[in-house]
Amino acid sequence: MDQLRFRHAGEPLLLDSLTLRIRAGERVALVGPSGAGKSTLLALIAGLLPAAGGEIRVDGLPVDEVHARRLRARMAWIGQGSHVFAGTVQRNVALDRSGVRREEVRDALALAALDGVAQALPEGSLGERGIGLSGGELMRLALARAAVQPDARLLLVDEPTAHLDPRTAEAVIEGLLRLARDRTLIVATHDPALIARMDRTIALNARDATIGTATDTPTDTPTDPPTKTPIVTPMAPPHASIALGSAA
Numbered sequence: 001m002d003q004l005r006f007r008h009a010g011e012p013l014l015l016d017s018l019t020l021r022i023r024a025g026e027r028v029a030l031v032g033p034s035g036a037g038k039s040t041l042l043a044l045i046a047g048l049l050p051a052a053g054g055e056i057r058v059d060g061l062p063v064d065e066v067h068a069r070r071l072r073a074r075m076a077w078i079g080q081g082s083h084v085f086a087g088t089v090q091r092n093v094a095l096d097r098s099g100v101r102r103e104e105v106r107d108a109l110a111l112a113a114l115d116g117v118a119q120a121l122p123e124g125s126l127g128e129r130g131i132g133l134s135g136g137e138l139m140r141l142a143l144a145r146a147a148v149q150p151d152a153r154l155l156l157v158d159e160p161t162a163h164l165d166p167r168t169a170e171a172v173i174e175g176l177l178r179l180a181r182d183r184t185l186i187v188a189t190h191d192p193a194l195i196a197r198m199d200r201t202i203a204l205n206a207r208d209a210t211i212g213t214a215t216d217t218p219t220d221t222p223t224d225p226p227t228k229t230p231i232v233t234p235m236a237p238p239h240a241s242i243a244l245g246s247a248a
């Protein structure tokens with residue numbers, strides 16, 4: 001993205017002159033204090049919010065109304081607010097994709113470690129058996145949904161381990177890493193365990209610091225804690241874009 005600017009209606013500028021390049025297959029943690037704009041940036045990348053200036057490109061295509069439909073198919077949004085409808089976990093994974101094969105759903109459930117609850121009815125669904133799912137299982141349901149979208153090469157993930165106990169969080173992280181093997185991953189998170197598993201950390205500063213400035217840090221090894229002295233890496237032209245992982 002190049003010189004990206006954004007403000008919520010009636011609010012001060014939240015992101016200013018944000019220039020980033022994310023390469024195909026990279027796993028990137030978007031970090032920063034609450035309110036720094038991590039979820040907002042994910043929504044901008046997804047084309048759910050219009051930028052006030054600058055440009056975001058995904059796989060060379062500008063994220064705008066003209067390309068919205070094509071790009072939507074290339075992205076998957078994974079968040080705790082994922083909607084569930086009345087029906088089993090298995091049906092919730094298949095959604096209304098008429099082309100999805102039974103084996104693909106089975107593989108997606110296995111990837112998200114949901115095979116044991118394939119026939120359960122998520123909480124809030126209207127079925128008779130009302131077994132319900134935990135927060136971690138709902139997050140893994142969102143992972144499994146992304147897994148049956150072969151064209152979704154860019155995973156936009158919002159706080160996948162928030163409010164989860166460490167064991168469940170680890171299961172979600174493992175599922176996410178398996179899913180991201182041949183895809184590009186951008187994850188907004190505060191979780192050091194998840195940050196440590198990413199290739200790179202991009203830190204957004206709070207509004208009262210330098211508005212929307214990003215600092216960019218490689219995450220050296222999985223065992224290293226997130227570094228406290230991020231290196232600012234100004235992007236050389238061509239200012240870029242987010243490239244998508246190639247198909248497996």
Ligand SMILES: Nc1ncnc2c1ncn2[C@@H]1O[C@H](COP(=O)(O)OP(=O)(O)OP(=O)(O)O)[C@@H](O)[C@H]1O
Pocket residue numbers: 008009011014032033034035036037038039040041188
């Ligand atoms: N629809 C909206 N209208 C106005 N302001 C909004 C809207 N959505 C978010 N904001 C504000 O924009 C700022 C950034 O919010 P955002 O959710 O992107 O932050 P975040 O870094 O993801 O925070 P957290 O870590 O708490 O999830 C916050 O100050 C928030 O109150």
